[in-house]
Amino acid sequence: MKIALDSFDYKILGILQDNAALTNQEISERIGLSASQISRRRQKLEQEGVIRRYRADLNPQALGLLVTAYVGVTLGAHSRENAARFRTMVTAMPEVQEAHTMTGDVDYILKIVVPDLQALSRVINDDLLPQEAVQNVRSSIAMETLKDENRLPLRSTA
Amino acid sequence: MKIALDSFDYKILGILQDNAALTNQEISERIGLSASQISRRRQKLEQEGVIRRYRADLNPQALGLLVTAYVGVTLGAHSRENAARFRTMVTAMPEVQEAHTMTGDVDYILKIVVPDLQALSRVINDDLLPQEAVQNVRSSIAMETLKDENRLPLRSTA
DNA sequence: CTATCCAACGCAATTTTCATGCACACACCC
């Protein structure tokens, strides 16, 4: 199933990506399309899976989550089961916001958000390092976040 | 101004963080508080800045954004202006989802999302490397994303 | 122990927003 999006769809996505609290009427006024059409197009986009869901974007500072860190994990040449266990574990850890397998010298990169450095240390020493599969862990702490919008770049063409 | 949150607030935040499309009535049923109170508490949380905004979470695959990369940037010992220019530039680049200044041997980590490897190469060679301040760039590509929910870990206490 | 106060609560009424049936317009194909 091919998904065809026109420029109205892109405009709607671009707006909703920044502010999903706008009413269809407000979106309507910004892009010059009736509110009912906005509604129908949104339904389509949701059904097609282009819009995965709607989320509240919380302020980490206000919640006492002051430390963001990127942790590079290297796995040893271990059993498939241990590696699988590592992935399951990491996926289930609430402090881990993102986890990717990477090309290059590091196998995994984890984005971790915690209240303070002590909590980071706990996560690394108690949760990550004890795992069989883990050979090495290198963490780097974000001192200042310049940008963290997780806004996808929508191609302007079409 | 100290922000005091009780367990109802945490429950609301936890739910909205996963699904902001739920009605107050539905949230009400899940946590045992009337819909009108959910509404009032949400207003308070929004006003206090705990809830920053509501966003549509888009599917990168469906939009042809197939490549996620983490790029570590090292700055040379250059002028303050060049460094500032770098930060401005990076903040304005749509492909850059996140940008953090880091502790350790790398000055910045950028999370970049692009359609393909060619586009990544373009970003690095045309946008990043030509900058005065930039000394070195090392990129690592995400082969598989295990987790990318950007869900903050809300402390269960209180 | 009781009176008072204040914040939080639920209910119900109001207002806003959403969803959909319907008729029309435009483009494309036969």
Place this chain on the structure above:
DNA sequence: GGGTGTGTGCATGAAAATTGCGTTGGATAG
């Protein structure tokens, strides 16, 4: 030229959010 299909705006009915209001419960002071 006529028919078909997709997309559109308008208007209506349904659903949801918001808010006024009276009440409740817990803390504090007398």
